[in-house]
Amino acid sequence: MSKTIIVSNRLPLQIKLNNDELEITPSVGGLATGMKSVHKDDGGLWIGWSGLTEEELNESLEKKVDKAVAKENCASVNLSQNDIDNYYFGFSNRTLWPLFHYFMEYTEFEKDFWESYKRVNQKFADVVIENLEDGDKVWVHDYQLLLLPQLIKDKRPDVSIGFFLHIPFPSYEIFRTFPWREELLTGMLGSDLIGFHTYDYERHFLSSIKRILRLDVKFNEIIYHDRIVKVDSFPMGIDYKKFHEAAINHTELNTNDKSELQQRLDDHIQASQDTKLILSIDRLDYTKGIPNRIRAFEYFLNKYPEFKEKVRLIMLSVPSRSNVPQYQLLKKETDELVGRINGQFATVSWTPVWYFYRSMPFDNLIDLYTSSDVALITPVRDGMNLVAKEYVATRTKKDGVLILSEMAGASKEMNEALMINPNNFEQIADAIKQALEMPIEEQISRNTILQKRLERYSVEKWAHEFMKSLDATKNLGQVIVSEKLNDKLVERMLSDYKKAKSKLILLDYDGTLAGFQDNPQNASPDAALIKLLDRLNEMPNTDMVIISGRDKETFEKWFENKDYSLITDHGVWLRKRTKEWEALERLKNDWMENIRPILETFVDRTPGTFIEEKKYSLAWHYRKADPELAQIRTIELNTVLTSLISNNDLTVLKGNKVIEIKSSSVNKGRAASRLLSVKDYDFIFTIGDDWTDEYMFEEVPEGSYTVKVGFKKTKAKYYVKDTKEVRTLISKIADSQ
Numbered sequence: 001m002s003k004t005i006i007v008s009n010r011l012p013l014q015i016k017l018n019n020d021e022l023e024i025t026p027s028v029g030g031l032a033t034g035m036k037s038v039h040k041d042d043g044g045l046w047i048g049w050s051g052l053t054e055e056e057l058n059e060s061l062e063k064k065v066d067k068a069v070a071k072e073n074c075a076s077v078n079l080s081q082n083d084i085d086n087y088y089f090g091f092s093n094r095t096l097w098p099l100f101h102y103f104m105e106y107t108e109f110e111k112d113f114w115e116s117y118k119r120v121n122q123k124f125a126d127v128v129i130e131n132l133e134d135g136d137k138v139w140v141h142d143y144q145l146l147l148l149p150q151l152i153k154d155k156r157p158d159v160s161i162g163f164f165l166h167i168p169f170p171s172y173e174i175f176r177t178f179p180w181r182e183e184l185l186t187g188m189l190g191s192d193l194i195g196f197h198t199y200d201y202e203r204h205f206l207s208s209i210k211r212i213l214r215l216d217v218k219f220n221e222i223i224y225h226d227r228i229v230k231v232d233s234f235p236m237g238i239d240y241k242k243f244h245e246a247a248i249n250h251t252e253l254n255t256n257d258k259s260e261l262q263q264r265l266d267d268h269i270q271a272s273q274d275t276k277l278i279l280s281i282d283r284l285d286y287t288k289g290i291p292n293r294i295r296a297f298e299y300f301l302n303k304y305p306e307f308k309e310k311v312r313l314i315m316l317s318v319p320s321r322s323n324v325p326q327y328q329l330l331k332k333e334t335d336e337l338v339g340r341i342n343g344q345f346a347t348v349s350w351t352p353v354w355y356f357y358r359s360m361p362f363d364n365l366i367d368l369y370t371s372s373d374v375a376l377i378t379p380v381r382d383g384m385n386l387v388a389k390e391y392v393a394t395r396t397k398k399d400g401v402l403i404l405s406e407m408a409g410a411s412k413e414m415n416e417a418l419m420i421n422p423n424n425f426e427q428i429a430d431a432i433k434q435a436l437e438m439p440i441e442e443q444i445s446r447n448t449i450l451q452k453r454l455e456r457y458s459v460e461k462w463a464h465e466f467m468k469s470l471d472a473t474k475n476l477g478q479v480i481v482s483e484k485l486n487d488k489l490v491e492r493m494l495s496d497y498k499k500a501k502s503k504l505i506l507l508d509y510d511g512t513l514a515g516f517q518d519n520p521q522n523a524s525p526d527a528a529l530i531k532l533l534d535r536l537n538e539m540p541n542t543d544m545v546i547i548s549g550r551d552k553e554t555f556e557k558w559f560e561n562k563d564y565s566l567i568t569d570h571g572v573w574l575r576k577r578t579k580e581w582e583a584l585e586r587l588k589n590d591w592m593e594n595i596r597p598i599l600e601t602f603v604d605r606t607p608g609t610f611i612e613e614k615k616y617s618l619a620w621h622y623r624k625a626d627p628e629l630a631q632i633r634t635i636e637l638n639t640v641l642t643s644l645i646s647n648n649d650l651t652v653l654k655g656n657k658v659i660e661i662k663s664s665s666v667n668k669g670r671a672a673s674r675l676l677s678v679k680d681y682d683f684i685f686t687i688g689d690d691w692t693d694e695y696m697f698e699e700v701p702e703g704s705y706t707v708k709v710g711f712k713k714t715k716a717k718y719y720v721k722d723t724k725e726v727r728t729l730i731s732k733i734a735d736s737q
Ligand SMILES: O=P(O)(O)OC[C@H]1O[C@H](O[C@H]2O[C@H](CO)[C@@H](O)[C@H](O)[C@H]2O)[C@H](O)[C@@H](O)[C@@H]1O
Pocket: 010, 028, 029, 030, 031, 032, 034, 142, 143, 166, 167, 236, 320, 321, 382, 383, 384, 385, 386
């Protein structure tokens, strides 16, 4: 039976050593609490770190740990103290976490952290591969494991891999500052599906993909080598039933069964019945806006003094990543702020802030959620924030008010909350007042809508939707009509080639024989390519022709001493082995005077673009421009040109990051058919990467080997991945005698 393997940094359980005995506690944090409900039902395997370091383990302890985690359908990845220091506290939490949450001033770009991150991602990959069986799917989670999808794909290209990022993906302007940005993005692209909590994170990611890797993105699909990687947003839900039912059971508890915390809360409610409770729960993390919240509460008490003794803030701050200096500073700041406010406002019978610095078991969380009139959630950045959802789920009578920061991913789906900007104290103070005075009917009406959505889009539904979408990526390849030129097909082709008596090989140049360069003049043939072409050109009964949109002058210079056959300018000029140039078309170029100024205005308005002037055509290249601006400009330019060229014998060609204006009567297809009309061939092979090559694929007879470079929509029968594969293929032809 195939299974789903969940992989995350932390396992849902954390193990500590207590006098050689294992002390097992549930992990805190949204990822673990949310995924736990999914894992339980799936019967799969969860791979992650157990909480112990290699140094703490001996052989017998390791066995004990393996047994304990296996009982929960988990497998552990062993990390050393050095890994924890550099990969977890270091790269994950001193580099990626602050950068992705827009805390650039906290971000440390340390080479040692990066090296450790790569090593540990490999450790995870090894454990995943060890546990993989045919038909298994892998679901990788979060920023600690951004390189993992590609590491798995390299070894097991057949496996479906999903990746979900639980934190924000920052805007390109932030992400571009990152020294290893290409590696991180390509690591993620090992996945078949990449999920984010919100559409904003998704579009930021796609923006970096387009700008940094310069990949083609069609709506939410990335064309990556010969695969399509789908990107989508899936806002994570909670185990609604678990929280809601726990809250119902909680209301039915006898006094004796109540927790100590609940009894204290009850005493408080009894003693001052008109005093309301405001709750906040988060890990003590600088992204959660804890100092802002305390200061805003102080501001509220000053602005609305009538609420003194009538309201109390209960703050549960869970210790987190306390080895990282910024977290230690935050702890100090929080202690001081709480002390200051309590010192300033407390009376004999009232302390404005109750502050707990610890983690609490589930039952105590329910005590807090169900006893509080208001939840005040104020992160300055937060991927999602499940606490906001949990609070609403526990409001069995539908009363209570959620105040939520618009910087939390959850805000996108919780419109009925009172939305605040965490930096605006005035607004927070007013929202607190509004919440405390909100009529019960309004509370019920807001929570009814919120609860319905939370119940419907639960964490199970979220996981199901993600996996359904991952399964659907299996069919994405079928959109493309061509077939991968695999070893078996290559063998057949070589055998046809050997049998044939007269053979034609048509080779496009840019993007096919040579890689794409920012400056087209830098794409001159390297020594290895020349050697390869020499060999192919000498094959018996073989006409090798390089057919390109390049101008004749460039090819003349590059292939000066060679007797290759060349077709340039999309089919205007032909040079046979004799080295004599012959014009295949008689063309005019007086139209250029009118078109050039238009292209120049587009160059001026679109930084990074430039004009290439050929004898019979003009090309506007935009490979170095911002991809989104270029997309807008190509539409504009196309409209302008279409109206201008209608009376001329001109055509506008959309190539690979280029728009070219040339005579309509010239294209590679026409040039190819000229060759075919003067000689009979019983083996034809054509290969090319862009639109201009499609004419050629259309023109050659049925039975020819037509090959596209890259995974794109095409009329060609087959495709290969990239220029490297092109060269391997050609070299095989040149080797076959
Ligand atoms: O494992 P830790 O370093 O102790 O941190 C706990 C988790 O914090 C982060 O949670 C995020 O995931 C939540 C669920 O998607 C989301 O609501 C929240 O906004 C995020 O911050 C982190 O992403 C996890 O990897 C950590 O395990």
